[in-house]
Amino acid sequence: MLELPFHYPNLCQVSEEIPLIDTHEHLQEEQDRLALGEGLDFSYLFFRPYQLADMVSSGMTLADANRLQSDSLGQEEKWRLIAPYWQRVGYTGYGRAVEVTVREMYGIPGLNEETYDEVTAAMRARNKPGVHSWIIREKAGVALCILHNIDGDGIVYRQNADPVLYCQALAVNHFLQNPIPLEKLATITGVVPDSWASYQALIDRYFNLYHDKAVAIKNNCPYWRSLYFDDVPDNRAEEIFRKAYVLGKPITLSEVKALQDATFHHSIRQAVRYDLPIQIHTGYLADNYNLDLSRVHPANLTNLFTQYPQARFDIFHTAYPYQAELAALAKNYPNVYIDMCWAWGIDPIGTKKSLQTFIGAVPLNKIFGFGGDVWMADIVYGYARLARWGIAWALAEMVDQGYFGEEEAVLATRRILYENAQEFFNLPKKVIP
Numbered sequence: 100m101l102e103l104p105f106h107y108p109n110l111c112q113v114s115e116e117i118p119l120i121d122t123h124e125h126l127q128e129e130q131d132r133l134a135l136g137e138g139l140d141f142s143y144l145f146f147r148p149y150q151l152a153d154m155v156s157s158g159m160t161l162a163d164a165n166r167l168q169s170d171s172l173g174q175e176e177k178w179r180l181i182a183p184y185w186q187r188v189g190y191t192g193y194g195r196a197v198e199v200t201v202r203e204m205y206g207i208p209g210l211n212e213e214t215y216d217e218v219t220a221a222m223r224a225r226n227k228p229g230v231h232s233w234i235i236r237e238k239a240g241v242a243l244c245i246l247h248n249i250d251g252d253g254i255v256y257r258q259n260a261d262p263v264l265y266c267q268a269l270a271v272n273h274f275l276q277n278p279i280p281l282e283k284l285a286t287i288t289g290v291v292p293d294s295w296a297s298y299q300a301l302i303d304r305y306f307n308l309y310h311d312k313a314v315a316i317k318n319n320c321p322y323w324r325s326l327y328f329d330d331v332p333d334n335r336a337e338e339i340f341r342k343a344y345v346l347g348k349p350i351t352l353s354e355v356k357a358l359q360d361a362t363f364h365h366s367i368r369q370a371v372r373y374d375l376p377i378q379i380h381t382g383y384l385a386d387n388y389n390l391d392l393s394r395v396h397p398a399n400l401t402n403l404f405t406q407y408p409q410a411r412f413d414i415f416h417t418a419y420p421y422q423a424e425l426a427a428l429a430k431n432y433p434n435v436y437i438d439m440c441w442a443w444g445i446d447p448i449g450t451k452k453s454l455q456t457f458i459g460a461v462p463l464n465k466i467f468g469f470g471g472d473v474w475m476a477d478i479v480y481g482y483a484r485l486a487r488w489g490i491a492w493a494l495a496e497m498v499d500q501g502y503f504g505e506e507e508a509v510l511a512t513r514r515i516l517y518e519n520a521q522e523f524f525n526l527p528k529k530v531i532p
């Protein structure tokens with residue numbers, strides 16, 4: 100499965116063996132995975148790594164999707180719910196990632212009626228301290244992940260993350276929530292902000308505390324709003340903040356947006372101050388019934404690219420399905436970079452074609468080739484294999500067609516999977532093997 104282009108042995112070798120910089124993960128903490136104990140089973144391969152959303156798209160009811168995630172169902176019942184849809188979604192990138200993980204990482208000949216309990220047994224047998232390192236480092240060949248925690252309201256930085264496996268992006272999305280989780284955010288100072296100025300000071304405190312540990316900031320706001328951020332003056336932000344959080348009055352949707360706009364501009368200025376790259380979700384959204392394509396365009400960010408020439412924008416997910424729009428932006432703006440995280444799972448074949456477009460249009464140093472974007476570590480393996488396979492074939496096809504030679508393809512692979520991200524995020528060489 101996912102065979103490499105063996106007619107180019109040097110390209111195959113680098114594609115297979117180079118350690119990856121993984122620009123984006125939401126991985127749960129290992130201790131939480133260990134705590135699942137006998138509750139861990141094959142169905143976890145379908146949860147937050149998105150496979151369940153493809154099943155709903157294929158016809159599974161939302162009620163069944165919810166039942167699947169309840170602990171009270173046994174393995175057999177879970178398999179009966181999944182089986183009809185697994186046949187439908189096994190062909191997508193999400194499905195391939197599960198299948199290749201089962202086959203190659205656990206050494207079981209595919210996920211089916213006969214093997215699901217064997218898959219569960221293999222997952223439980225590996226569920227011991229060090230399991231994340233085994234999956235991420237040893238099997239997937241990832242040198243370092245950049246983690247965006249999804250641990251809950253107001254958790255901007257995960258305190259106990261393993262510093263060998265992970266660097267972190269400051270989760271500035273919490274600053275942009277509605278309502279703002281002020282009390283939770285204020286736990287680091289003990290003082291709940293009572294003005295726009297004191298809210299800015301609280302945000303600054305996070306930057307001050309974590310700027311030398313974090314390697315980026317992350318904003319995933321297209322899940323709840325558009326990517327267009329007006330430059331709102333301080334007196335307007337103060338007026339809205341006071342109305343909502345001092346006087347406790349309801350605010351309109353446009354006031355909510357304006358306060359978030361001002362907050363993100365402020366976060367960008369702080370990121371520039373500390374030279375932290377700005378990771379932004381653009382394009383496709385996880386789950387179902389939520390994709391409003393009009394608000395996820397990377398072109399919505401153009402005013403920020405112009406206003407902050409010193410900021411460095413890491414634009415996520417190839418802006419799928421707006422890859423060409425992102426290529427044009429990254430070609431034009433020196434401060435815009437393309438990040439292929441999650442894209443190998445969303446659409447592996449389209450992403451292979453997009454990579455050829457990116458290489459032909461955008462300077463090579465501006466392409467980051469891999470991020471899994473998952474909560475369940477096992478699937479990092481599947482997405483890493485898809486990325487290694489897709490990048491090798493994208494480049495092999497370009498060599499086949501005489502665009503460049505194999506040695507140039509090898510150098511490009513090194514850049515795309517390792518060197519570009521290592522330089523861009525100033526990653527500590529000491530923690531990377």
Ligand SMILES: [Zn+2]
Pocket residue numbers: 123125247472
């Ligand atoms: Zn993500």
